[in-house]
Amino acid sequence: MDSVCPRCHGSQESIVHVFFECPFANIIWRHLSHPLNIDNIPPRLAPEWIELILNPSTHLGLNPQDAHAFTLLAAIACDRIWWSRNKLVFDSSPPASPIDVTADINRSFSAYSNAWKLKMQPTISAWEPPPPGWVKFNFDVAITLSASFPSAIFRDSNRHFISIFTAKESISSLAWAKAKAALLAVSSAANLQLPSIIFEGDAKIVIDSIKAPSSTPFWDLRLIISNIQLLLPYFSQVVFNFCHRASNGLTHSIAFWASFCSTWGPQPISSIPSWVLCEDSDGQVPPLLSLPSVGLPDQ
Template sequence: MNEIWKLNIPPKVKIFFKVKIFAWLLSRGRLKTKTRIASFCDNNDTVCQLCRLGDEDLNHVFFSCPFASGVWQNAGINIYDFSSFDAWFLSWFRKGYHKVNTENLIVLCWKIWEARNNLIFRQKTVSPIMVVHAAATLEAGFRDNNLVRDTFPLSHYGIIKWTPPPPGVFKLNFDGSVRDKNKAAAGFVIRDHDANPIFAGSRSFGSSSVPIAEGSALRDGLYHAFLLKCKKLIVEGDSKLIIDAAKNNCTVPWRLRTLFKDIWFLSSQFEEVAFIHIPREANLVADAVTNHAHSSPTPTTWKQKLPFSAFSAFNFDYFSSSCSRGFAL
């Protein structure tokens, strides 16, 4: 499986293995699953820690385990055309295979294995959708920093669609915009795992720039999520600058530094928070809520509802299957 070494996957991850070494071990069936350990030492505990429903071997961990199935489902990947993980894994390297797709699958496997190890050794749990977001962020960040020409869009498996968070987690989408004479507006929406709006807000604040409008929307959304006592939060926005700055992945422009002191402080108040950059087409409701502020002179909030002007975007998120880049309502 020499193709493993040609893949453009992060050569080093701080926790546990190098990803390429992990991929090589995976291809050779040498990962230390519980059943493999039991084959050469006295170990009676072979039950999968992630689901407690089956013996932990490679096929179970990455294919038949309900946790793994949840990861593939949230990533929009169909695994049901294959009878086993081995058969599926070999298909990733067939003649004419798409290199970026294989890289994405390898990193998703790495993140599943990392979730398994964190549960066993650190008693830390994550949801399948958090694994998908973490894998997307890892690969996207690596490609951005290494000038890879093959893009890794947040619609990383060929679809663009807003997806609800898992149970117990809330999702915050934010947006900012500037119109005539630099009139800026900011808006956000917080939704639950059933895609129901929990809280939304928008406001205009005179002459400003798009980054300040986007950052203000993020700060407003985090503040209200904190007031609502949301403990776990996924934050999505279509401004790469604001998302990268929130994650400390770039130098914050001086005009935004005071704003980001508030953002970082508010972020620290949650048990778990993940910042995700998404295409504009997956941020339609936040965009519609923001647009409301351009026609309203006073700040407006909505509890468990949305402005009428956002209904089309909400229905699209709720009922549509996906859309392509450039889509607009």
């Protein structure tokens, strides 16, 4: 970086200037849920700022709990500051205000913190079938170094398989990959023309974003969530539920199997090894209910 800062137009753009010294960044750090007054910190090189973020107990005197929260918040802040800078430079987008960016950072931090609290709570491992007349679509994803593999499983109130779907996608983030798995589930359900659906996944951020799209904390999820919303009118009744990872194990096992075997699309039950299917909560291979393949409903 050796050009003039595109925001303040008053200094040469550098890593330290973009993230800490620019007045735009200074306002953001002051208004975070764990605020930081940059003016009270002596000038530092980029590696020294990284050290401060990773070890705030040493450099800022925070207790261990607050230090963990600050490191998470600072990482999100750096991500959003950089993203908003790139939107301004490369997309010619109207400049976002520092207050709007700060609000986005604080929402994301709250979502991550809540997810961490849920992870620390005791989990319930049993998969629950849907009520009579409904079907449940569980979704999850397996991630390798080069791709992500969403999977989705339809089961009815008798635990019968209706359909199994897998896909191959690129990698953006874990939340993005989980959202892609949700989109696979919803689009596959629309294809089967099933009226009353429960969609269930272990990514609370994705579930909450589908329920309240305007509160989506991650910019890279918004298009996926929008595409999911466009498909919802195909269903008479639709519910989105969060479940713990332990009760979503079969879906993850099928995603892992698909990544290992490089197979995606609708999956015949006969093609899936019994050791994968036995990841179900009751330890038994669930039966398959065969339904004819149909096209998307007329729009």
